[in-house]
Amino acid sequence: MTFDVLVEVRLKQGVADPPGATLERALPALGFGGVSGVRVGKAIRMSVDATDQAEAEALVAAMCDRLLANPVIEETVINVAEAVAAQ
Amino acid sequence: MTFDVLVEVRLKQGVADPPGATLERALPALGFGGVSGVRVGKAIRMSVDATDQAEAEALVAAMCDRLLANPVIEETVINVAEAVAAQ
Numbered sequence: 001m002t003f004d005v006l007v008e009v010r011l012k013q014g015v016a017d018p019p020g021a022t023l024e025r026a027l028p029a030l031g032f033g034g035v036s037g038v039r040v041g042k043a044i045r046m047s048v049d050a051t052d053q054a055e056a057e058a059l060v061a062a063m064c065d066r067l068l069a070n071p072v073i074e075e076t077v078i079n080v081a082e083a084v085a086a087q
Numbered sequence: 088m089t090f091d092v093l094v095e096v097r098l099k100q101g102v103a104d105p106p107g108a109t110l111e112r113a114l115p116a117l118g119f120g121g122v123s124g125v126r127v128g129k130a131i132r133m134s135v136d137a138t139d140q141a142e143a144e145a146l147v148a149a150m151c152d153r154l155l156a157n158p159v160i161e162e163t164v165i166n167v168a169e170a171v172a173a174q
Contacts, residue, residue, distance in 0.1 A: 006095075008130045015134065023131070030153055032146065034136030043095045043130035044110070049121030059141065066117055067110065 001049050002083040003056040009069045009076050010041030044068060047083060056080045089170040090135050090143040096156045096163050097128030117141045131155060133168060
Protein backbone atom coordinates (compact mmCIF):
# COMPACT_ATOMS: atom_id res chain seq x y z
CA MET A 1 0.00 0.00 0.00
CA THR A 2 1.14 3.54 -0.68
CA PHE A 3 0.90 6.30 1.88
CA ASP A 4 1.11 10.06 1.36
CA VAL A 5 3.41 11.54 3.96
CA LEU A 6 3.87 15.13 5.13
CA VAL A 7 6.75 15.80 7.49
CA GLU A 8 6.95 19.22 9.11
CA VAL A 9 10.51 19.94 10.25
CA ARG A 10 10.63 22.96 12.52
CA LEU A 11 13.23 24.64 14.68
CA LYS A 12 12.92 23.96 18.40
CA GLN A 13 11.78 26.80 20.61
CA GLY A 14 14.70 29.05 21.49
CA VAL A 15 16.65 28.34 18.31
CA ALA A 16 17.19 31.56 16.32
CA ASP A 17 15.12 31.76 13.12
CA PRO A 18 16.35 34.69 10.96
CA PRO A 19 13.96 34.00 8.02
CA GLY A 20 11.02 34.01 10.44
CA ALA A 21 12.23 37.23 12.08
CA THR A 22 12.60 38.87 8.67
CA LEU A 23 9.02 37.95 7.70
CA GLU A 24 7.75 39.21 11.05
CA ARG A 25 9.41 42.59 10.48
CA ALA A 26 8.23 42.80 6.85
CA LEU A 27 4.53 41.96 7.39
CA PRO A 28 3.57 45.14 9.34
CA ALA A 29 5.28 47.26 6.65
CA LEU A 30 2.88 45.67 4.12
CA GLY A 31 -0.13 46.48 6.29
CA PHE A 32 -0.46 43.14 8.07
CA GLY A 33 -0.54 43.93 11.79
CA GLY A 34 -1.34 41.55 14.63
CA VAL A 35 1.07 38.88 13.47
CA SER A 36 3.53 37.32 15.91
CA GLY A 37 5.65 34.24 16.44
CA VAL A 38 6.56 33.71 12.78
CA ARG A 39 8.72 30.61 12.34
CA VAL A 40 9.87 29.09 9.07
CA GLY A 41 10.39 25.36 8.82
CA LYS A 42 10.40 22.72 6.11
CA ALA A 43 7.44 20.77 4.72
CA ILE A 44 8.62 17.53 3.15
CA ARG A 45 6.11 15.50 1.13
CA MET A 46 6.69 11.98 -0.18
CA SER A 47 5.00 8.70 -1.07
CA VAL A 48 6.01 5.66 0.99
CA ASP A 49 5.25 1.98 0.34
CA ALA A 50 4.40 0.06 3.52
CA THR A 51 2.08 -2.75 4.61
CA ASP A 52 0.11 -0.58 7.04
CA GLN A 53 -0.07 2.89 8.53
CA ALA A 54 1.96 1.99 11.63
CA GLU A 55 4.82 0.67 9.51
CA ALA A 56 4.75 3.79 7.34
CA GLU A 57 4.90 6.01 10.43
CA ALA A 58 7.80 4.04 11.88
CA LEU A 59 9.70 4.21 8.57
CA VAL A 60 9.24 7.97 8.31
CA ALA A 61 10.26 8.48 11.95
CA ALA A 62 13.47 6.58 11.23
CA MET A 63 14.09 8.72 8.12
CA CYS A 64 13.66 11.85 10.24
CA ASP A 65 16.25 10.61 12.75
CA ARG A 66 18.75 9.61 10.10
CA LEU A 67 18.41 12.23 7.36
CA LEU A 68 15.47 14.62 7.28
CA ALA A 69 16.01 16.55 10.51
CA ASN A 70 18.80 17.60 12.83
CA PRO A 71 17.52 16.45 16.24
CA VAL A 72 19.80 18.91 18.06
CA ILE A 73 17.92 21.97 16.81
CA GLU A 74 14.85 20.63 15.00
CA GLU A 75 11.68 18.73 15.86
CA THR A 76 9.38 16.92 13.45
CA VAL A 77 5.64 16.40 13.05
CA ILE A 78 4.70 13.40 10.90
CA ASN A 79 1.40 13.05 9.05
CA VAL A 80 0.67 9.79 7.22
CA ALA A 81 -2.47 9.22 5.14
CA GLU A 82 -3.41 6.41 2.82
CA ALA A 83 -2.90 7.51 -0.78
CA VAL A 84 -5.97 7.86 -2.95
CA ALA A 85 -6.29 5.26 -5.69
CA ALA A 86 -4.80 6.96 -8.75
CA GLN A 87 -1.36 7.40 -7.23
CA MET B 88 -9.04 36.37 19.05
CA THR B 89 -5.75 34.74 18.23
CA PHE B 90 -5.39 32.02 15.60
CA ASP B 91 -2.55 29.57 15.08
CA VAL B 92 -1.69 29.43 11.41
CA LEU B 93 0.29 26.90 9.40
CA VAL B 94 1.05 27.78 5.79
CA GLU B 95 2.56 25.10 3.60
CA VAL B 96 4.36 26.67 0.64
CA ARG B 97 5.20 24.07 -1.97
CA LEU B 98 6.57 24.09 -5.48
CA LYS B 99 4.01 23.54 -8.23
CA GLN B 100 4.11 20.24 -10.07
CA GLY B 101 6.71 20.36 -12.82
CA VAL B 102 8.97 22.86 -11.08
CA ALA B 103 12.41 21.36 -10.45
CA ASP B 104 13.11 20.57 -6.78
CA PRO B 105 16.83 19.77 -6.30
CA PRO B 106 16.63 19.35 -2.49
CA GLY B 107 13.80 16.85 -2.93
CA ALA B 108 15.71 14.98 -5.64
CA THR B 109 18.77 14.82 -3.39
CA LEU B 110 16.75 13.33 -0.52
CA GLU B 111 15.13 10.83 -2.88
CA ARG B 112 18.56 9.63 -4.04
CA ALA B 113 19.96 9.51 -0.49
CA LEU B 114 17.13 7.56 1.19
CA PRO B 115 17.69 4.19 -0.61
CA ALA B 116 21.41 4.42 0.24
CA LEU B 117 20.40 4.55 3.92
CA GLY B 118 18.17 1.48 3.54
CA PHE B 119 14.85 3.26 3.00
CA GLY B 120 13.39 1.82 -0.18
CA GLY B 121 9.90 2.36 -1.57
CA VAL B 122 10.04 6.13 -1.29
CA SER B 123 9.06 8.31 -4.23
CA GLY B 124 7.90 11.80 -5.10
CA VAL B 125 9.96 13.60 -2.46
CA ARG B 126 9.30 17.35 -2.54
CA VAL B 127 10.67 19.93 -0.12
CA GLY B 128 8.61 23.02 0.66
CA LYS B 129 8.31 25.53 3.47
CA ALA B 130 6.15 25.28 6.59
CA ILE B 131 5.48 28.75 7.99
CA ARG B 132 3.84 29.01 11.42
CA MET B 133 2.54 32.22 12.98
CA SER B 134 -0.07 33.65 15.34
CA VAL B 135 -2.59 36.06 13.82
CA ASP B 136 -5.08 38.33 15.57
CA ALA B 137 -8.47 38.46 13.84
CA THR B 138 -12.13 38.69 14.79
CA ASP B 139 -13.05 35.29 13.35
CA GLN B 140 -11.65 32.35 11.42
CA ALA B 141 -12.79 33.64 8.02
CA GLU B 142 -11.01 36.96 8.57
CA ALA B 143 -7.85 35.15 9.67
CA GLU B 144 -7.92 32.95 6.56
CA ALA B 145 -8.43 35.97 4.29
CA LEU B 146 -5.54 37.82 5.97
CA VAL B 147 -3.20 34.88 5.57
CA ALA B 148 -4.22 34.36 1.94
CA ALA B 149 -3.35 38.01 1.28
CA MET B 150 0.02 37.56 3.03
CA CYS B 151 0.73 34.57 0.80
CA ASP B 152 0.01 36.60 -2.33
CA ARG B 153 2.10 39.58 -1.24
CA LEU B 154 5.07 38.07 0.61
CA LEU B 155 5.09 34.43 1.67
CA ALA B 156 4.95 32.66 -1.69
CA ASN B 157 5.93 33.22 -5.29
CA PRO B 158 2.69 32.45 -7.17
CA VAL B 159 4.59 31.79 -10.39
CA ILE B 160 6.24 28.63 -9.07
CA GLU B 161 4.64 27.96 -5.68
CA GLU B 162 1.22 27.06 -4.32
CA THR B 163 0.07 27.38 -0.71
CA VAL B 164 -2.08 25.38 1.68
CA ILE B 165 -3.42 27.40 4.62
CA ASN B 166 -4.48 25.89 7.96
CA VAL B 167 -6.04 28.17 10.56
CA ALA B 168 -7.02 26.98 14.05
CA GLU B 169 -8.15 28.91 17.09
CA ALA B 170 -5.25 29.25 19.51
CA VAL B 171 -5.54 27.46 22.83
CA ALA B 172 -5.97 29.73 25.84
CA ALA B 173 -2.43 30.17 27.15
CA GLN B 174 -1.05 31.73 24.01
